[in-house]
Amino acid sequence: MRIWQQLRERLESLTGQSRWKNSRLRRVIWGVFFFALLTLVLGNQTVPARLDVNVGDVAPRDVRAPRAVFNEILTRQRQEAAEQAVTPVYKREPAVLENAERYVKAIFTEIRRIRGQAAIDLGTRAQNLADRIRLAVLPEEVYEALLTADDAAIDLVEEQALALLRTALGEDVYERDVARVKVGIDSGAEPFILAVEDPNLAQFVRELVKSRIESNMVQDQEQTDWLRTRAAQEVPEVWWQPGQLIIEKGKTITEDQYQALVDLGLVGQKASYQGWAGAALMSLVAVAVMAVSISRWRPELLERDSKLMLLGLIGFITLFLSLAMNLFSVQLGEGASYLMPIALNAVLAAILLDPRVALLQSVLLAVLLGIFASSAQVGAVAVGVVGSAVGVYTVARVESRNDLYRSGLMVGVANAVTVLALNLLESAPLLDWQVWRDVALGAGNGLLVAILATGALPLFETLFGIVTPLKLLELSNPNxxxxxxxxxxxxxxxxxxxxxxxxxxxxxxxxxxxxxxxxxxxxxxxxxxxxxxxxxxxxxxxxxxxxxxxxxxxxxxxxxxxxxxxxxxxxxxxxxxxxxxxxxxxxxxxxxxxxxxxxxxxxxxxxxxxxxxxxxxxxxxxxxxxxxxxxxxxxxxxxxxxxxxxxxxxxxxxxxxxxxxxxxxxxxxxxxxxxxxxxxxxxxxxxxxxxxxxxARIDYPGQQKPSEGxxxxxxxxxxxxxxxxxxxxxxxxxxxxxxxxxxxxxxxxxxxxx
Structure with a gap:
């Protein structure tokens, strides 16, 4: 007890009003102090320490995204993969069959021309025909048969060649189908049957048609490009989420990781003035709102340095504990924000100082954490505000330590209902275990608040000499x-x-x-x-x-x-x-x-x-x-x-x-x-x-009254x-x-x- 007394006396000497003769100057100094400290905390959440690294370097430490940032490189890679996954659209090209028919007809025109050169011996004409047709696989007997057959046979051969060509190229022939079609022509199976009896002429027809078999399906570039563009657009953008690990200590930094660090302003030595300016403005607004409200509701708090110090200490302890919940953001995701004990500020400040000031400070903390905490979302702000309001209400008449646990229970119930309501508003499936996990985290928040408040309250009571209902009940003990x-x-x-x-x-x-x-x-x-x-x-x-x-x-x-x-x-x-x-x-x-x-x-x-x-x-x-x-x-x-x-x-x-x-x-x-x-x-x-x-009382027998004199x-x-x-x-x-x-x-x- 003597130690606590000495600590309290030392605290009172440090915060004694006699040290500050000008009360207005003293308030300004406190305001500047809280503004600077809050800016430092929020600024570090927005603008972490910068790194001097490049692609391929080993990460010197873990870095998590302080806010959401677009992953352009990984998004582009996924879009390219989606484009490549699109099957090209093909259409039949009629010119393939038309060109083949013209070629066959030209061949037979040449055959008829050479057949008309009767003055030249057969061997020479056969060699000339072979040179013109350029089907090396055909023996000399085939060419001689073409030259010696009657005109009707040649007309039949031409007709059969054109018919076989139309049969082969009359269907969709992809590049992969070319070999199959040629094998079918060689085999003479359905539908590639020839009505040519001379085997040499039949062989010529097959080889001639086979030489003109190619894919008649060509890629529809316009349709394919449209499908690929649509597939790339359907790929969701990739973002580094708040709290997500960007680089891991000891591992090589990739190109997309480095780009994320650049986008976040974490690479190099140049300071991110915009981030700090935003944190400073938000801190200024918060401190100003608190100062004006306290001056209207509880001006006596501004006259006691110890009370101002206590209010600030409660707020920053709650802020640090809430930010510490970011450590669980990887495992719990958004659910980690439901563990932020914002209601702790409401409970402690309401008991030790003033309920209205406590609720206002808790609301401001919830908003600031919703903006700056990497794992916090709008739902976390709602849970923090609702839990704080319930906490202030339930500690209005605290008469025992058990009442703190009752308050924590009510805060937990309110948090759980709020989380469930938020999931219902988002049409989340109630059978999803994550919904009930988040509900359980909201309820656990109330228990955490009760435990922390029960442990911190006696410390603050003793150190700052604050009289709470609990402290008064202890002092009223006749022992x-x-x-x-x-x-x-x-x-x-x-x-x-x-x-x-x-x-x-x-x-x-x-x-x-x-x-x-x-x-x-x-x-x-x-x-x-x-x-x-x-x-x-x-x-x-x-x-x-x-x-x-x-x-x-x-x-x-x-x-x-x-x-x-x-x-x-x-x-x-x-x-x-x-x-x-x-x-x-x-x-x-x-x-x-x-x-x-x-x-x-x-x-x-x-x-x-x-x-x-x-x-x-x-x-x-x-x-x-x-x-x-x-x-x-x-x-x-x-x-x-x-x-x-x-x-x-x-x-x-x-x-x-x-x-x-x-x-x-x-x-x-x-x-x-x-x-x-x-x-x-x-x-x-x-x-x-x-x-x-x-x-008045009855005078009992034997009692004596004092004499008149x-x-x-x-x-x-x-x-x-x-x-x-x-x-x-x-x-x-x-x-x-x-x-x-x-x-x-x-x-x-x-x-x-x-």
Missing amino acids: HPLLKRLMVEAPGSYHHTILVANLCEAAAEAIGADPVLARVGAYYHDIGKIKRPAFFVENQFGGENPHDKLPPSLSAMIITSHVKEGVELAREAGLPQEIVDFIPEHHGTMLVSYFYHMASQNNPSEYVLEEDFRYEGPKPRSRETAICMLADGCEASVRAMRQKGHLSHDQIEQQVRRIINDRLQQGQLDNCDLTLKELDTIARVFVKVLSGVHH ADPAQAGAGQEGSTAAQTGAGQAGAAAGPAGAAEDTEDTTDGDLG
């Missing part, structure tokens, strides 16, 4: 060392604090102040009396009053010193500042009037300074400490009056309103924002509670024990001096004197 000491060493003061705490809680709840803070602060407002309990009448129990032997100035110093001693005890115990404030502020700068008047009467010739008999203050600066001041004075005064006899409801009300009016007239309530309407409400609540405590101080002392026994609340201290109870009907400015 707290200071409360145990007060109960044992100053039981009368302890009983007084219990009743004052009840008054404070009831009044605070009635006017909308913090009832838990008011009650717990009242528990510790008189702990300084532990040091010298016997000097306070509620702890004397009818015994000797030590003030009878002391001069008034020393008695006043002892009485007022319980404030300083109480503050010292509170700081040693590590109590939050909000609780410590109850100790000096519940007396404000009031006058210890009994000893002041006694000093004036004992030394009429000397001038007695009021400042020597006043508490050092400060005056109450919050509604809760002001309520404690009023409750302390009213409880002491009414109890002192009760010692003289039973009190009616009207008497109690008259005294309560006199005490409150007295404090108001003295200016003790000038520094708190209690209104007259609220003071009237407080008075009515006090009267109701005190009337229940000091109601008895000394008021002795009467008050004599009834101390019986009154405490009957009410169970103890004596709050009607008087510290011999006049005791008599003074409370005349002067009620002494909080401990009555």
Whole structure:
């Protein structure tokens, strides 16, 4: 505990307002600091460290895409592959058959010409015919048969050759079919049957037709190009997705990887000013929105450097944890963004600072992460906003650590429903396991928020001295060392604090102040009396009053010193500042009037300074400490009056309103924002509670009433024990001096004197 106290004191010294005399300058400095830090974080997400590499180099480290970037090279390669995969479109070319027919007819024209050269011997004509036809595979007998056959036979051969050619090229003949057709012509099978009986002439027809067989299917270039263009257009563009690994440490950098680094501005030494400028503008907008909103909603946060530091620390911790979820983007894809614990900021800031500020900061964080986080999408922004809103709502009244897990459960349910709704909007198939995986990640986000908040909350409470409902509940435990000491060493003061705490809680709840803070602060407002309990009448129990032997100035110093001693005890115990404030502020700068008047009467010739008999203050600066001041004075005064006899409801009300009016007239309530309407409400609540405590009782047989002429101080002392026994609340201290109870009907400015 001492270590945490030292850390907190060091933090307060670093953030103390005394270091910054100009509050406006201090706010500007904080704003610039948060702006610079946020720009640095967001800028590094947009513009990572640059590399000095080329194609073929070994990657010095892993680099992931900070944003989506078009992979032009890989897209072009896939488009080319799609074009090559398109089967060319063919069409039949009639000119192939026409050219073949013209060739055959020209051959037979030549045959008839040579046949007409009767003066030349047969051998010479056969050789001339072979030279003209150029079918080397034919023997000489074939040519001689062509020259010796009658004209009818030659006409039949020509007719058969043309018919066979039309049969062969009358169908679609691709390049791959040419050999098959030639084999069919050689075999004479259907449909390539010849009606030529002479085998030599039949052989000539087959060889002549075979020489003209070629593919009659040619590529339709226009249609093929159109199909290939369409196929290339149908290839989806390839993009490097946010968070995708572009280069891997130790592996060679390919051309498309290098181009991606160039497009992202990650190669070379030139800075990417546009990326940094965008990050700076977004940071400026976020900081400005937060500053304006805080100045309107909770301006007091701007006056406490520690509160500003805490708000910024919560925000940046949430930001770093959310960005860390990018490490799982490769395995989980978009689902990794559903793990970003944005609601952690909402839960912690709502408990420690202010719900509205917490929700606004969470919304801004969700938007920034949606823009800059590589794995985040629009869905992640929606999940972050919904989860944060639920988180702020569910921690509005946290009364135990278990309530944090309840809040985490509600955040998880809200996240899961939001993720499911987003998938339904995108018409995602509900049987897809990835849908339910993302739903489970959203629910797990709530559990993660609960675990992190439960662990971080005590640390922030202790380090920054923040009073949360959970911290107040811990401090209200009667086993707290200071409360145990007060109960044992100053039981009368302890009983007084219990009743004052009840008054404070009831009044605070009635006017909308913090009832838990008011009650717990009242528990510790008189702990300084532990040091010298016997000097306070509620702890004397009818015994000797030590003030009878002391001069008034020393008695006043002892009485007022319980404030300083109480503050010292509170700081040693590590109590939050909000609780410590109850100790000096519940007396404000009031006058210890009994000893002041006694000093004036004992030394009429000397001038007695009021400042020597006043508490050092400060005056109450919050509604809760002001309520404690009023409750302390009213409880002491009414109890002192009760010692003289039973009190009616009207008497109690008259005294309560006199005490409150007295404090108001003295200016003790000038520094708190209690209104007259609220003071009237407080008075009515006090009267109701005190009337229940000091109601009339039956006088039991054997009880003795003080005689009419008895000394008021002795009467008050004599009834101390019986009154405490009957009410169970103890004596709050009607008087510290011999006049005791008599003074409370005349002067009620002494909080401990009555």
